Amino acid sequence: MTFAGAKSVLAIAVATMLCATLSGCNTYQPAPKSFSEATIQPYRLDSGDxxxxxxxxxxxxxxxxxxxxxxxxxxxxxxxxxxxxxxxxxxxxxxxxxxxxxxxxxxxxxxxxxxYRSVFIMGEVGQAGQYSYVPGMTVQNAIAVAGGYSARANQANVDVTRKINGRVITGRIPISDPIMAGDTVYVRERLF
The missing domain is CATH 3.30.1950.10 (wza like domain)
Structure with a gap:
């Protein structure tokens, strides 16, 4: 293979990875309606309460x-x-x-x-870990408890994993949304 051929193969590989990365970001769906509805339902018990x-x-x-x-x-x-x-x-x-x-x-x-059972805060925060849940807690409150955002954090929204009707669902929500006991909050790294 020539230098020009290797260079074009490398360019195609980089373009393919970039395309896959960007399309992955575009196909991520926001949280379903049941996600926010769960926050206004009566509290349901689970392990750790x-x-x-x-x-x-x-x-x-x-x-x-x-x-x-x-x-x-x-x-x-x-x-x-x-x-x-x-x-x-x-x-x-x-x-x-x-x-x-x-x-x-x-x-x-x-x-x-x-x-209440704990919430888990991961990703681009000061101190990722397990924290006590307080009724009425929002994503922003949870991030503050975990030491705030890191310098690389995406501060617009987060991914939250929640158990709803026995199913584990992950959705992207704004930081002003409430969280529930047992939720896992993941603060992503911003792209640029």
């Missing part, structure tokens, strides 16, 4: 319980209670019904989230 359960006048049952990796809460007397994907009122009802089956006559159960 810590719950404060109060059973009225039952000090032995009242306490904090964590949703385990399998999606269950180990509760005294009644055992494992399926929690993943359920809302707090659904959990209150499930625990009360199980306690009614031979343990308490009319249990009054209230549950609130003691600590």
């Amino acid at each position: 810590r719950l404060r359960v109060n059973v009225f006048e039952q000090a032995g049952l009242t306490g904090t319980y964590t949703v385990d990796q399998a999606g269950y809460v180990a509760f005294p007397l009644i055992g494992a209670v399926p929690s993943r994907g359920h809302t707090l009122p659904e959990m209150e009802q499930m625990i009360a019904e199980k306690l009614r089956q031979g343990y308490l006559r009319d249990p009054d159960v209230t549950i609130e989230v003691d600590r």
Whole structure:
């Protein structure tokens, strides 16, 4: 192969990679409608959430319980209670019904989230890592918690990976959008 031939092969290879890179950026879709709708739905429990359960006048049952990796809460007397994907009122009802089956006559159960599962912030931020979620948190708040943007960060929007109805979905959203507990936020590097 001649020098001119090698040069043209190299030029074609570079053009192909550049074209693939740019077309990859253009084919990335924004987050689907269900992505933003999930932020206004009732909170659904998942692994890592810590719950404060109060059973009225039952000090032995009242306490904090964590949703385990399998999606269950180990509760005294009644055992494992399926929690993943359920809302707090659904959990209150499930625990009360199980306690009614031979343990308490009319249990009054209230549950609130003691600590939400973490959010993960990666990419072009000061300190990527796992951080505590706070209700009402936006992408911008999450980035601030992670030490702000790096010098190379794309500050217009981010990629967020979220579990919706049991499916893991990634979408690109503006930094003013809310995030949810368990989300993974990825700040991309800007191209230029």
